[in-house]
Amino acid sequence: MPDSFQITHVLPGLHRVKRKKAHRVFEYWYAWRGGPQIMAAKASNPRALAQLVARQAPAAIDAYNRYGKTARSRPVDHLTLFGLITQYLEIMGADQSLAPRTKLDRRKLLDRVRTELGEMTLTALTSTKARAFLLDWRDQRAATPKTANELLGALSLVLNWAVNRGKLASNPVVNFPRLYEVNRADIIWEPRHLEAVLDQADPPVAAAIRLAAATGLRKNDLIALPWSAVKEHAIIWQTGKSRGRKTVVIPITEDVRAVLDGLDKGECPTVLKSSDGTPWTPPGNGLDSGVGRARLEADAAAKKSGKTSAGLEGLRFHDLRGTAATNFIRAGLPLDDVATILGWELNRVKEIARRYVTGEAIGLGMIARLEEARNRQATVKPGVKLSTRKPSNGAEIGSNAVRADGWGTRTRT
Numbered sequence: 001m002p003d004s005f006q007i008t009h010v011l012p013g014l015h016r017v018k019r020k021k022a023h024r025v026f027e028y029w030y031a032w033r034g035g036p037q038i039m040a041a042k043a044s045n046p047r048a049l050a051q052l053v054a055r056q057a058p059a060a061i062d063a064y065n066r067y068g069k070t071a072r073s074r075p076v077d078h079l080t081l082f083g084l085i086t087q088y089l090e091i092m093g094a095d096q097s098l099a100p101r102t103k104l105d106r107r108k109l110l111d112r113v114r115t116e117l118g119e120m121t122l123t124a125l126t127s128t129k130a131r132a133f134l135l136d137w138r139d140q141r142a143a144t145p146k147t148a149n150e151l152l153g154a155l156s157l158v159l160n161w162a163v164n165r166g167k168l169a170s171n172p173v174v175n176f177p178r179l180y181e182v183n184r185a186d187i188i189w190e191p192r193h194l195e196a197v198l199d200q201a202d203p204p205v206a207a208a209i210r211l212a213a214a215t216g217l218r219k220n221d222l223i224a225l226p227w228s229a230v231k232e233h234a235i236i237w238q239t240g241k242s243r244g245r246k247t248v249v250i251p252i253t254e255d256v257r258a259v260l261d262g263l264d265k266g267e268c269p270t271v272l273k274s275s276d277g278t279p280w281t282p283p284g285n286g287l288d289s290g291v292g293r294a295r296l297e298a299d300a301a302a303k304k305s306g307k308t309s310a311g312l313e314g315l316r317f318h319d320l321r322g323t324a325a326t327n328f329i330r331a332g333l334p335l336d337d338v339a340t341i342l343g344w345e346l347n348r349v350k351e352i353a354r355r356y357v358t359g360e361a362i363g364l365g366m367i368a369r370l371e372e373a374r375n376r377q378a379t380v381k382p383g384v385k386l387s388t389r390k391p392s393n394g395a396e397i398g399s400n401a402v403r404a405d406g407w408g409t410r411t412r413t
Helices: 046-073 081-093 100-117 130-139 145-164 191-198 203-215 219-224 254-261 285-304 317-330 335-342 346-356 359-378
Strands: 015-021 024-030 037-043 234-238 247-251
Touching: 024 046, 037 046, 081 100, 081 145, 100 130, 100 145, 130 145, 191 203, 191 285, 203 219, 203 254, 203 285, 203 317, 247 335, 285 317, 317 335, 317 346, 335 346
Parallel strands: none
Antiparallel strands: 015 024, 024 037, 234 247
């Protein structure tokens, strides 16, 4: 089937989605926008994808005839959970406030929910036994608790939406208990963990790990960080998770500066780049693979030296944010500023400080900062006001608010 073939001319109303991610291409067909998925194909290149789609097309067309036409020819289903989820998906598809990745992930979850629970009537959802029934359905997936919670969480979103629009009186799984709650507030990569991985990591992967441990940026923000966001004293960047609505200001510490100085700008617009000199492809699967290989090699090296492992079990790339928190605290940055930079609750930062940072280290950092402030003040002539400047995001950064090593003391956005 050639790529230019307009299948939607043959199957009116068909919703066709094509995506590219991490050196893979994908194509999905839905009987209609918000309707059931009737094809899912993935391949390594567009030509292979077109061939796969051509092979799967007959079965997808049969599914379209079975689901699509009959669904569009009858009134909207207001009686079953299948119909309710379908209505939600149609509205979600037009919601511009949701990121494409969020929509894709949520659609996959809700496709599974309505496939398994679609025949459940809305009347049954009002039964006093509905909550227990849905929790039991979720618990059948206890072997994969994260996925189980996500499935019921996606359903709860739909039910909340239905309650707000008068389609249901209540949500039977509101505030449902999770199968497990992992508290990762005090989990960080310690120096021994970093040393073990960095000894084995390829240079581009090592640079990403070092910068993550120094800045606390999330992986997606880290791989998208452009050189234009690196200012004289701070990294000023609109985060991807907030879809550009939130700006973070990260002071450039000695650790951050050391990593940045070791990177070659070249022609790549992003601070980090893959082994071929181009930006990492979102959502960073290539980086994940590189970190995974380094972990395996670190374990192999540890076993060769007589140890059971490198001690990396349970650590995630995301936990490098905790490592950054310890570095910020040791440098004397106030705990509430650390919380602001990382977007955490203050109690979480306090827990990391309690577990990993000694009072002596915090005190030494604070003393060093006070001494630097005194030295700067002594160099200012009487009657001369310290100059200030405003970056593009409007946050004021004065020379009396930035330490000699680049640490901002109370910078907020």
